Amino acid sequence: MSDLLERLSRLPLRDNLRGLEPYGAPQLDVPILLNVNENTHPLPAEVHQAIVAEVSAVAAGLNRYPDREFTELRERLAGYLGHGLEPENIWAGNGSNEVLQQILQAFGGPGRTVLSFPPTYSMYPLLASGTDTEYIAGVRSGDFGLTAEDAARQVREQAPNLVLLCSPNNPTGTALGLDVVEAVYAAGEASNTVVIVDEAYAEFAHTGTASALSLLPGRERLIVSRTMSKAFALAGARLGYLAAAPEVCDAMRLVRLPYHLSAVTQATANAALKHIGALLANVEDIKGQRDRIVDELTRMGLKPAASDSNFVFFGGLEDPKRIWQGLLDAGVLVRDVGIPGHLRVTAGTEVETTAFLVRLEELLADGA
Numbered sequence: 001m002s003d004l005l006e007r008l009s010r011l012p013l014r015d016n017l018r019g020l021e022p023y024g025a026p027q028l029d030v031p032i033l034l035n036v037n038e039n040t041h042p043l044p045a046e047v048h049q050a051i052v053a054e055v056s057a058v059a060a061g062l063n064r065y066p067d068r069e070f071t072e073l074r075e076r077l078a079g080y081l082g083h084g085l086e087p088e089n090i091w092a093g094n095g096s097n098e099v100l101q102q103i104l105q106a107f108g109g110p111g112r113t114v115l116s117f118p119p120t121y122s123m124y125p126l127l128a129s130g131t132d133t134e135y136i137a138g139v140r141s142g143d144f145g146l147t148a149e150d151a152a153r154q155v156r157e158q159a160p161n162l163v164l165l166c167s168p169n170n171p172t173g174t175a176l177g178l179d180v181v182e183a184v185y186a187a188g189e190a191s192n193t194v195v196i197v198d199e200a201y202a203e204f205a206h207t208g209t210a211s212a213l214s215l216l217p218g219r220e221r222l223i224v225s226r227t228m229s230k231a232f233a234l235a236g237a238r239l240g241y242l243a244a245a246p247e248v249c250d251a252m253r254l255v256r257l258p259y260h261l262s263a264v265t266q267a268t269a270n271a272a273l274k275h276i277g278a279l280l281a282n283v284e285d286i287k288g289q290r291d292r293i294v295d296e297l298t299r300m301g302l303k304p305a306a307s308d309s310n311f312v313f314f315g316g317l318e319d320p321k322r323i324w325q326g327l328l329d330a331g332v333l334v335r336d337v338g339i340p341g342h343l344r345v346t347a348g349t350e351v352e353t354t355a356f357l358v359r360l361e362e363l364l365a366d367g368a
């Protein structure tokens with residue numbers, strides 16, 4: 001038993017938290033961080049300056065609680081998403097992790113279930129246990145794919161209270177077809193299942209990939225979650241949001257803590273959203289580096305999964321731990337997501353990506 005688990009075992013923890021380890025992507029101090037799918041480009045100067053000015057303006061009023069309804073922010077997010085969405089369709093939290101937690105607080109809980117399809121975002125089981133919701137691990141095909149038919153069948157069999165679909169999926173990077181979302185939603189009709197599509201990486205999808213936002217009209221059990229942490233390069237600001245029917249947002253009001261979005265967070269997000277063009281300026285560059293990684297890994301004889309995100313999941317490694325360590329020794333941190341033969345790497349700037357590719361090729365040659 002690890003020291004941490006040993007210490008925790010002395011406490012009167014809730015039964016469903018016993019034996020669990022906290023979310024633990026290593027935060028190491030190395031020059032090239034390609035492990036948690038951040039946007040590795042710094043904020044554009046224009047956005048930085050706008051944030052400083054807007055935060056400075058609200059700082060004098062921090063003796064007061066912030067706008068509990070974050071009205072301006074909901075207007076701006078609705079405007080950004082388009083698809084005919086209005087501010088009453090939008091809810092936000094401190095990162096999409098908090099938004100997902102609030103959804104589980106409202107629609108999950110003791111005696112309720114959430115179905116997801118591993119390998120997928122590692123926080124889903126932890127959000128489930130934290131809200132005392134039973135996590136059901138659905139099954140994907142051998143190549144990590146998920147067809148509409150297969151997903152719908154599992155929803156009918158399990159009749160879960162919630163389904164969490166991640167598209168583009170973390171860690172595999174691949175987007176789901178909208179047919180999967182439609183089929184899952186229809187299959188959940190009988191069980192009144194709430195369907196969440198986590199689109200944290202949507203902005204990096206290949207041109208022409210449709211968002212589940214287009215499916216929202218007429219589907220009041222469908223929720224699409226998004227974040228400013230990835231394409232918007234604002235992981236440190238902690239701002240995630242969802243789009244859904246207005247009544248879903250009302251349900252969030254039942255579980256949120258009062259004034260959960262600080263005035264500083266709201267000012268930061270609002271300032272950034274006034275500069276959407278600059279904010280998204282690096283997305284095309286990142287997509288280019290992502291495609292370059294897929295091409296180069298294929299050339300090296302590895303097996304990268306198709307990626308619609310800012311990261312690449314790749315297999316074909318005999319000893320991923322040796323490669324992970326060898327990259328780290330060269331100052332490049334990637335992610336071992338615990339899937340045999342595989343690693344995951346975030347697309348960096350051109351220089352960072354080159355450093356990763358060069359060192360990886362050397363390590364593969366050393367092991368040959």
Ligand code: PMP
Pocket residue numbers: 036037094095096097098121166169170198200226227228229235238239240
């Ligand atoms: N969903 C997915 C699929 C993610 O990969 C992440 C972050 N790694 C999140 C949600 C949460 O991001 P945030 O809380 O920063 O919005």
